[in-house]
Amino acid sequence: MSVMTEVPPQGDPPDGSSGGEPIELRLRRALGHRSIVLVGLMGAGKSTVGKRLATRLGLMFKDADNEIETAAKLTIPDIFAIYGEPSFRDGEERVIARLMREGPMVLATGGGAYMRETTRARIADGGVSIWLKAELDVLMRRVRKRGGRPLLQTEDPEETLRQLMAQRHPVYAHADVEVISRDVAHDRVVQDVMEALDAYLSGSTQPRIAAQ
Numbered sequence: 001m002s003v004m005t006e007v008p009p010q011g012d013p014p015d016g017s018s019g020g021e022p023i024e025l026r027l028r029r030a031l032g033h034r035s036i037v038l039v040g041l042m043g044a045g046k047s048t049v050g051k052r053l054a055t056r057l058g059l060m061f062k063d064a065d066n067e068i069e070t071a072a073k074l075t076i077p078d079i080f081a082i083y084g085e086p087s088f089r090d091g092e093e094r095v096i097a098r099l100m101r102e103g104p105m106v107l108a109t110g111g112g113a114y115m116r117e118t119t120r121a122r123i124a125d126g127g128v129s130i131w132l133k134a135e136l137d138v139l140m141r142r143v144r145k146r147g148g149r150p151l152l153q154t155e156d157p158e159e160t161l162r163q164l165m166a167q168r169h170p171v172y173a174h175a176d177v178e179v180i181s182r183d184v185a186h187d188r189v190v191q192d193v194m195e196a197l198d199a200y201l202s203g204s205t206q207p208r209i210a211a212q
Helices: 023-031 046-057 064-072 076-083 085-101 117-126 136-143 157-172 186-201
Strands: 035-039 060-063 105-108 127-133 177-180
Touching: 023 046, 023 186, 035 046, 035 085, 035 117, 046 060, 046 105, 046 186, 060 064, 064 076, 064 085, 064 105, 076 085, 085 105, 085 117, 117 127, 127 157, 127 186, 136 157, 177 186
Parallel strands: 035 105, 035 127, 060 105, 127 177
Antiparallel strands: none
16 A cells, blocks of 8 residues: 655654654664665656665665666666667666665665566565655656656657656556655655655555645
């Protein structure tokens, strides 16, 4: 079941401790040896949020795209250009399989990684998946700031991204937790992730909707 977050009721401590055990300690204990795996489209904030989340929890942070580039000694655009997307996806699957064996950590994955059934199964076996979901206008504002997105090298990048949302959102919806990635301070989204994760790991059955 996916769980979404809401801003804590007025009067609750901002760290999510509710006057008791800090949320960071509660999450670390509940996670055990499992990793936190962030999934979602390009521009959803997986790397930015993931780094801050890892710092809060005292975990390693890994970016699957960076690990792929290191292993291949090529940039991702170059891998796409030289070998094509199918070859890239095969390498991506292998790298994520390796990283899942190295946990616990916070792992940011590329936008297409979660589309592979074998990768989803590995993530489910060794981690908790969190879908960072963002609206189209938010994603476009973010991706325009960073070039080199191979899948957006089209005549109409916005339409391409819209099509990717239609294809991938139903699959991302299989993630354990869903959090809205909004145009607010990154630390606020990190807090949303932690609260949603806390609700999921504690067995909460009441989905909570993120404040807009």
